[in-house]
Amino acid sequence: MKKNWIVIAASGVILAACGDNKTDTAYNEKTTDTTTVNNSTNSNTNTNPSPTVVPEYNPPDNTRTAFQTKYPNATDVTWSPYKPYERINWEWTGWPSMDTSYHAVNYKINNRSSWSWWDRNNNWIGSSSVVEDSTMLPDPVKKTLTKNYSGYKIKSIDEENDKKRTVYEIKLEKGDALAKILVDKNGKILKKDTKA
Structure with a gap:
């Protein structure tokens, strides 16, 4: 009987050690606000609809560390895989072509909404922020x-x-x-x- 309890306890320790491993899990469920920009007026008007459930994206640790080093005062940080962003005309920027292996991050610095992009090798490509004034x-x-x-x-x-x-x-x-x-x-x- 004592042997059975030892086996059960050891199994529990092994199962607990196999818990959530962030390097194996790229997406988690997270509630976030989505923002719609209305450009029909002379100033930017943001409206916040009800929160929706979207997957949370976890970039590689080296990319996250590079971002935190470059922008230590960033708040409201949300990562996503790179997707074309209509607000920026990439041909105008002169930046290199990006693909879905790159990482995008939305954040605020001094209450200013900003985006940055990082390549697959954790190199910063560029940033864009809205100037409201x-x-x-x-x-x-x-x-x-x-x-x-x-x-x-x-x-x-x-x-x-x-x-x-x-x-x-x-x-x-x-x-x-x-x-x-x-x-x-x-x-x-x-x-x-x-x-x-």
Whole structure:
């Protein structure tokens, strides 16, 4: 009888040791809020529908560590596998092509909504964040807007960063006229689209 109890206890210890192993489990159920951006007004309007259940994505530990080192003050961090993100025109960024083996992370720094992308080797590709207040743009960018787009209303601003540069993708409108420009931090227009 004593032998049976020892076998049962040993089995329990072995089963407990085989519990949740995060390296083997890539997805868990998690409740998150989804955000819809309404660009029909002159400012970004966020609405938060009811929470939905979505899988939680766990990137490799080295990628998570690289992110935490680069952005130690990030809050509300949510990881996902890379998927095309319509808000950014990848051809404009000059970033390398990405595929589904890459990792995306959504987070906030100083209450500013941001995204970063990491490759399969844990290297940072770039980041994008929403600039909600145009007065926060660098002075050279504001001068370029005043000189070239007087009378236009700013619909949205994304700050995009990579290893080489910081640029601003700005969507503008003036009546029926739409424009999208990519401006570096020195105010130089790198790309523009008047059919945006």
